[in-house]
Each structure stands twice: as C-alpha cells, then as structure tokens.
Amino acid sequence: MSSPSALTCQRHLFDIPADVTYLNAAYMSPILKEAAALGQVSVAKKMHPWDITVPDFFDPPNRACALMAQMIGAGSDDVALIPSVSYGAAIAVGNLPVQAGQKILVLADQFPSNVYPWQEMARRLGAQVVTIPRSENGDWTTPLCAAIDKDTAIVACAQAHWTDGSRVDLVAVGRRCREQGAALVLDLTQSLGVAPFSVGEVDPDFMIVAAYKWLLGPYSYGFIYVAPRHQDGVPLEEGWIARKDADDFARLVDYQPAYQSGAGRFNMGERSNFMLTPMAIHGLEKLNGWGAEAIAEYLSSLTDMIAARAQGMGLTVADRAHRSPHLIGLNFRDGAPEGLTVALAERKIFVSVRGNSIRVSPHIYNDIQDVEKLFSALEELL
Numbered sequence: 333m334s335s336p337s338a339l340t341c342q343r344h345l346f347d348i349p350a351d352v353t354y355l356n357a358a359y360m361s362p363i364l365k366e367a368a369a370l371g372q373v374s375v376a377k378k379m380h381p382w383d384i385t386v387p388d389f390f391d392p393p394n395r396a397c398a399l400m401a402q403m404i405g406a407g408s409d410d411v412a413l414i415p416s417v418s419y420g421a422a423i424a425v426g427n428l429p430v431q432a433g434q435k436i437l438v439l440a441d442q443f444p445s446n447v448y449p450w451q452e453m454a455r456r457l458g459a460q461v462v463t464i465p466r467s468e469n470g471d472w473t474t475p476l477c478a479a480i481d482k483d484t485a486i487v488a489c490a491q492a493h494w495t496d497g498s499r500v501d502l503v504a505v506g507r508r509c510r511e512q513g514a515a516l517v518l519d520l521t522q523s524l525g526v527a528p529f530s531v532g533e534v535d536p537d538f539m540i541v542a543a544y545k546w547l548l549g550p551y552s553y554g555f556i557y558v559a560p561r562h563q564d565g566v567p568l569e570e571g572w573i574a575r576k577d578a579d580d581f582a583r584l585v586d587y588q589p590a591y592q593s594g595a596g597r598f599n600m601g602e603r604s605n606f607m608l609t610p611m612a613i614h615g616l617e618k619l620n621g622w623g624a625e626a627i628a629e630y631l632s633s634l635t636d637m638i639a640a641r642a643q644g645m646g647l648t649v650a651d652r653a654h655r656s657p658h659l660i661g662l663n664f665r666d667g668a669p670e671g672l673t674v675a676l677a678e679r680k681i682f683v684s685v686r687g688n689s690i691r692v693s694p695h696i697y698n699d700i701q702d703v704e705k706l707f708s709a710l711e712e713l714l
C-alpha cells in the first residue's frame with residue numbers, strides 16, 4: 333500500500349480528454365483504460381464459448397469478493413456478489429427481525445434504494461420508519477446516535493450522504509447500535525474505496541455497495557458483506573451456483589441441500605458475470621493498491637480547496653468535522669440557480685445538483701486545475 337504522501341493525480345490511467353473537467357464520480361466514475369481493455373477481451377471471449385471453462389465461472393468472481401473483503405477487512409467468505417443496492421437491501425430485509433411498534437431509522441433525503449425497502453417492511457410488520465432530520469452544520473452522528481434506543485430494530489444509513497457528502501461516524505453509530513441491540517445496515521455506495529472503512533471497527537450486520545461510482549467499476553455490479561452471525565440466513569434466490577459443489581457440472585441434478593460456505597448463499601444468480609467481473613477486479617486492485625487512507629488524504633486536499641473557494645463566493649458547506657474527503661455539497665440557501673449544470677456542461681465541466689446543493693465529487697483523476705476550472709466558471713455564471 334502506498335504511503336499517503338506518495339499519491340498523485342492518476343488521470344493518465346483514464347480516458348478523460350484534456351478539455352473535460354469531470355467532477356462527478358458520485359454520479360458515475362469512468363472505468364480505467366486497462367479495465368476497458370479487459371472488458372473488451374471478455375466480450376470477445378463470448379464469441380468463442382468453447383474457451384470459457386469451469387474455473388471461469390468461479391475464480392474471477394471469487395477474486396472480486398476477496399478484493400472487496402480485503403478492502404473492508406472482512407474474511408473472503410463474508411462477501412457475496414449482487415447486481416444493485418436494492419438487491420442487497422432486500423437481502424437485509426429478509427434476514428432481520430422487526431416487531432410491530434419498533435423503529436427503523438434512516439437519514440433525511442437518503443437514497444431511495446435504502447429507504448423504500450424499509451418503508452415496505454415497516455408497513456408489512458406494523459413498524460415505523462423514523463427519519464433523522466438534517467442539521468445545519470452537517471452533523472448526522474449526534475442526532476442519529478441519540479435516536480437509537482431499545483425500540484430501534486434497524487439503523488439503515490450511509491457513511492457519506494449522497495446529496496452533499498456530509499459524514500456519518502460509523503464507528504460511533506455501530507457502537508450505539510450494539511449497546512441498544514439494533515441492527516446496522518450500511519449502503520456505502522457513496523464512500524467505499526475512497527474513505528477508510530473497516531467491518532472490524534463498525535460491525536455492521538450488512539454492508540452493501542454498488543461498484544459503478546467510487547469503486548471505478550462497471551454498472552450492475554455490487555457486493556454485500558454479510559456478518560458471520562447472519563450467514564445461515566435466507567437468500568433472495570435459490571440458484572444452482574449458490575449451492576455446495578456447484579463446480580461439479582456433471583452432477584448438478586444430484587440436488588444439493590447445502591449452500592456454499594460463508595456468505596455464498598447470498599450470491600445473485602449468474603454471479604460469474606464474465607464480462608463485468610474483470611473490470612470490477614481491476615478497479616478494486618488499483619484502489620486496494622493505493623489504499624483508502626491515501627486516496628482520502630489526496631481528495632480531501634481538493635475538497636478543502638473547493639470548500640474555501642465556495643465559502644468565498646457566499647455558498648455554505650458542511651463543517652470540516654462533518655465532511656467527507658471526496659464529496660462536497662455547495663449549498664445555495666434558496667436553491668441552485670436554474671440551468672446551472674447545463675451551463676457548466678456547455679463548458680465541459682460536470683457536476684450534479686442535488687436538492688439545494690451543487691454536488692462536487694472529485695476522484696483520483698482530478699487535480700487542482702479541475703478545481704480552478706470549476707470556480708472560474710462559477711464566478712462567471714453566478
């Protein structure tokens with residue numbers, strides 16, 4: 333793993349034209365050039381299926397899971413492959429007990445794939461979804477921890493709020509959940525890979541992540557970490573590949589009651605995903621090589637600069653203590669001006685608007701020049 337100070341802009345590894353300022357990883361990151369080449373090889377391989385062998389069904393997806401496990405400090409058996417966050421949330425819903433009258437806590441304006449499943453579960457079981465309101469300074473941790481009590485069945489949240497990157501201290505939330513007997517379900521789609529996280533420190537029941545943003549991976553590819561205490565739970569599907577000895581193709585109809593070990597039963601059908609898996613692996617290898625701490629240090633140097641420039645223009649940002657290293661919302665009190673993202677896109681500067689904020693989300697291919705280009709355009713347009 334590199335030391336934090338060693339990390340520099342990695343734009344040369346991506347196919348980003350010189351006139352494009354892409355500050356929108358929270359929307360979707362580009363895949364690495366090398367990942368695209370690997371993807372092309374795997375697409376070509378499907379023209380010659382006689383070259384696709386039994387180990388191709390198992391070794392690459394197992395490697396992807398092992399790399400994810402390495403990233404979060406889990407055992408390689410604790411991770412399964414899923415196509416989306418909503419799929420992962422459905423696994424969590426199916427494996428956590430909730431009594432009538434109990435609470436499920438979510439954050440205000442949380443991403444819908446981590447809200448609808450809980451609304452539906454609460455409706456079905458007579459429980460209640462309680463929403464933690466936004467605080468002025470971006471502090472979610474204090475009100476969230478205060479709301480977790482003996483009546484809380486589940487806390488479902490993120491580490492970085494998807495609209496503006498305001499940070500949740502998951503170590504504190506995990507501790508509070510354990511004290512009060514609540515389960516913790518995390519959607520780390522907007523932080524994993526670029527903000528340090530360890531299952532050892534947080535002890536979530538389930539951690540779900542989509543790969544197409546900060547993990548530099550393809551779309552329709554994600555992971556679920558299942559805590560060992562839930563690994564004898566109920567999967568969403570009953571496919572052949574989640575069963576023991578699935579690699580013995582000649583004997584698949586000797587129906588097998590036992591599942592694969594660890595979190596293996598929770599894998600989606602067709603987890604082998606020949607075309608996407610090599611791309612996902614490449615992104616994870618690069619990220620694990622750089623290390624989340626070094627990436628976070630590099631990106632927070634950019635978001636600190638963005639915060640200072642935005643405040644200089646009269647926009648507000650979350651306090652530094654409550655900010656994420658990689659994702660920052662520049663808040664307009666009365667809403668972002670109409671057409672701002674379109675005007676920026678005309679200048680080939682790409683950010684998003686979420687709620688009242690411009691959401692700026694640099695990744696490892698961005699540098700100070702991108703920040704300069706964004707603010708000279710904002711100064712012109714606002």
Ligand SMILES: Cc1ncc(COP(=O)(O)O)c(C=O)c1O
Nearest residue numbers: 416417418443445494521522542
């Ligand atoms: C926090 C968060 N979770 C999940 C998703 C995607 O959800 P799904 O994989 O269910 O499409 C997004 C997409 O923007 C997101 O920001």
